[in-house]
Amino acid sequence: EAGVTQSPTHLIKTRGQQATLRCSPISGHTSVYWYQQALGLGLQFLLWYDEGEERNRGNFPPRFSGRQFPNYSSELNVNALELEDSALYLCATREAGDSGNTIYFGEGSWLTVV
Amino acid sequence: DAKTTQPPSMDCAEGRAANLPCNHSTISGNEYVYWYRQIHSQGPQYIIHGLKNNETNEMASLIITEDRKSSTLILPHATLRDTAVYYCIVRPRASNYQLIWGAGTKLIIKP
Numbered sequence: 001e002a003g004v005t006q007s008p009t010h011l012i013k014t015r016g017q018q019a020t021l022r023c024s025p026i027s028g029h030t031s032v033y034w035y036q037q038a039l040g041l042g043l044q045f046l047l048w049y050d051e052g053e054e055r056n057r058g059n060f061p062p063r064f065s066g067r068q069f070p071n072y073s074s075e076l077n078v079n080a081l082e083l084e085d086s087a088l089y090l091c092a093t094r095e096a097g098d099s100g101n102t103i104y105f106g107e108g109s110w111l112t113v114v
Numbered sequence: 115d116a117k118t119t120q121p122p123s124m125d126c127a128e129g130r131a132a133n134l135p136c137n138h139s140t141i142s143g144n145e146y147v148y149w150y151r152q153i154h155s156q157g158p159q160y161i162i163h164g165l166k167n168n169e170t171n172e173m174a175s176l177i178i179t180e181d182r183k184s185s186t187l188i189l190p191h192a193t194l195r196d197t198a199v200y201y202c203i204v205r206p207r208a209s210n211y212q213l214i215w216g217a218g219t220k221l222i223i224k225p
Contacts, residue, residue, distance in 0.1 A: 004157070043158070043215040090157055101146070103213070105157035
């Protein structure tokens with residue numbers, strides 16, 4: 001069974017540009033979570049999508065946004081990129097309902113802003 | 115959500131059992147203890163979780179104290195590939211999974 005897949009693996013952008021990161025969940029998983037991990041630091045919660053809707057967001061500015069598609073895949077968009085946005089962006093997914101006790105992570109997308 | 119406290123780093127000899135402690139003294143009755151590990155900035159890998167009882171799977175064992183204020187992750191026969199940062203996380207049962215991640219424990223397995 002395929003795990004959580006993320007693309008691209010690496011992305012280099014210049015300050016002020018926009019970045020789009022993508023996540024495909026494990027089959028049967030309907031919830032998608034996005035996390036940011038700056039180099040050497042812990043994971044910071046960004047966004048949670050479930051059944052196509054944004055359910056919650058972390059303490060990040062509005063230029064961090066995303067969406068979830070009918071097939072439950074998700075995009076994370078970062079507008080007006082700043083140097084401090086350089087980080088590993090991780091997507092995690094879980095099953096729907098009470099049986100979905102565990103979230104599983106993809107390998108992440110490295111975003112470098114220069 | 116309850117916070118966790120872990121030692122910043124630990125060493126273990128290859129082939130020996132690695133015992134990673136975690137304190138979660140403010141844990142509530144409906145909160146699970148989860149363990150993940152992250153190998154050199156790859157995506158975190160799920161290891162094990164538990165509520166009250168001790169748990170074991172093919173990767174590790176989780177020992178939770180009777181008062182649930184601390185737990186220990188045991189890797190029974192550590193290999194060099196177990197070198198990673200190990201995160202202990204407490205999650206409410208009906209959580210939306212906005213897991214609060216601490217700094218974890220950097221486990222170094224030495225040959």
